[in-house]
Amino acid sequence: MAGDLYSLERRKRRKQQAGRVALYVALSAYALVILYPLFWVAVNSLKDNQEIFTNPWGLPSHPLWANFREAWSDGRIGMAFKNSVIVTGLSVVILALVSPMAGYALARLRFAGQKTVFYLLLSGMFIAPITGLIPLLKLLRNLDLVNSYFALILPNVAYGLPLSVFIMRSFFIGIPKSIDDATMVDGLTRWQTYWIVMLPMALPALYTVIILQTVYIWNEFLFALVFVRAPELFTLPRALVTFKGTFITSFGPLNAAVILSAIPTIILYAIFSDKIRRGMSMGFSAKG
């Protein structure tokens, strides 16, 4: 009897173990599906055209680093990289300055029109960027901003604001009110409280905003497609499209260009994977 129970237990454990192995196999297969296309691009970026077609599975017989040089200069990826750094950098700096201020005001202060501001910003989370595209282009034309960095920076900031402000707002709501009260008892004004006490406390949330918006704006395409016509101002996603259109058969350099454009956000993700995952899943479920 006891022996039966024992073997039953053992059989159960063995079954569990088999289940675990099956699970690992399934998850590894899925991971392979995710990683393979990226691996394939990386490998192809070091092959010449002929080898891409004749040796589709293998590693490059002799890595062709010239592909990267060609993408960087002939494909104007270097120029686009610089533009992406400028556009992303300036947009994120503005967002990092402006959204904590608004977030604090919405979280802590009571003022006339608060509800309106709240709902206006909220609407920014679910209205698709393409809805306002045509009037936005008209506006940028009237302001003579088309074909300048600001044609990308200002819309990116405007559309990045809602999420950034709400991230900051929810962080400020989580800070106990007693801290505000204590600083005001100490004689600080609201204004001083914000800059001296609250903003430094909110740095973790601010980092989330900065990292998240860097990824979003680095990858932004629609505004880059419509608001900038001069190739010297193209950001990376826009330059990729043009490069693909003009060098339609230089597969090696094209693959290299894809790698070059993706490396910065992949590095960022490698460092801050938790922050990015949490922030983006929050952002997406909010943006709807």
Place this chain on the structure above:
Amino acid sequence: MFAGITTPNGSAGAMRSSESAAPTRPAGGASASKSGEAAKPREGGTTARTGRIDTDRTGWAGGPRGDAVERRMNDNRVAYALLLPALVIFGVFFVYPNLEVVYLSLFNWAGISPQKAFIGLQNYRQLFSEDPVFAKAILNTMIVAAQSVLIQIPVALAVAVALNRKMRGGNFFATVFFLPMVISLVAVGMVWTWMYDPTMGTINLLIDRLGLHSFQPAWLGDPATALIAVLITINWIYIGLYVVIFLSGLKSIPQSVFDSAKVDGLSEFWTTLKVTAPLLKEVIAVLVVMSISGSFKSFDLIWSMTGGGPVNATEIATTYLYRKAFRYMQSGYASAIGVSIFLICLVITVVQLRMMRVRPAGGGEEA
């Protein structure tokens, strides 16, 4: 829908199912949610003060005490100063264009030329009654949304349940699955276009190696398979995102729930279906809404893979808007498409939230 936004610990990544959809309450929502937040114990216990602020929130003139009035005036000034830069940029580059688009949709307008002719609702009439391409685009958008709901959500839930068990490498897998989300959709689109290419891509080679020598579709080149190919890529990108969202929802379910299901002899499959999924009802509702409105927003990927072709096989609302505005120079008409996208999104969101009976749980203060 706006899970995690109004929650105090939202920035700490909490996407708790109990707190999701907080600010979607109907009229009067802002004040209700504010009082709800104020009522939470973690707010520092100044209930008396916040109570006062909430009761006279219609304006500072109603303040019962002199110092309160002064404080409120001061608050007003500081608030506007803090909000000014954000509101100027947001007002000019978001609010204004999104209002003007409604106005522009009433015109016959080529976009570049200054002349435009007022034609009332003619654009809308044409759009909804005599534009088969638009109908096709809406249908395709719905297909994208439906497959997100029917494939991505169940698959992601299964993967998340698997990862939620304390297993070695769980974090590694989550990190890998989410990876496509940080790469630009244009780059992803290019990569997959090559993967599908019948001469250079490895997908058809793989199918051939598996023995299906006669099954060699042209994928993106064939109207019959193009949409399927795009959908596969969409799944490749977004399932990881859904997994991560489910994982944060699962973290809020106490382990004891799973344990007692096990004691009751429920298999993992039935536990997921009968216990876990109902507990994640609100997360699922968020994801359903997200899938639908997300498909009405997406542009980059399809534009870079097919541009909406071949023969409108992958045309969705946004790609059609783009082509109408910038290829056919019908900006008034395209504006009408933009307004339609907005309205469809709005209706779907409201209906969906009603259907799912997602209560705007804010913190248990619901009257």
